[in-house]
Amino acid sequence: MKSKIAFMLFILGLAVAAPYFINGPDGKPLMSLDDKQELLSTEDTRQTYYKWQDKNGVWHFGDEVPEGVTAQAVDIDTAANVIQSVRLPQMDGEDGSADKKQTQEPAAPLPGLPMTVNPANIPKLLDDAKGVQALVDQHKKEIDQAR
Secondary structure (H helix, E strand, O other): OHHHHHHHHHHHHHHHHHHHEEEOOOOOEOOOOOHHHOOOOHHHHHHEEEEOOOOOEEEEOOOOOOOOOOOOOEEEEOOOOOOOOOOOOOOOOOOOOOOOOOOOOOOOOOOOOOOOOOOHHHHHHHHHHHHHHHHHHHHHHHHHHHH
């Protein structure tokens, strides 16, 4: 019994530690203690903005309050709810823009984008779905005839 508990604790420890040693697609470990430091809330990540309402009821936001306006201070921590951005490949051209003659759709979505299907493949998927529906309809017809 004790050996089973020790084995389970070992597996649990291995599962927790593995992301610090397994490399991701970029060649860096999936998790790192150093990466967390830049996301911590510090005095530099906290900012104060102001909001006020004009005589028409429209809300305005800014980092400075106009004269004669009563504003409410809104404290924002810019390190809160930070999602790591997707790194895009470098663009061709000297100024960082893509050459207009070479613009085309990517063959597959970039990693990390929240897409499950490449938009260029949607017509084929619709045709496949119609084929599956036809098979289901044919099967149902055969079952009905067998009764």
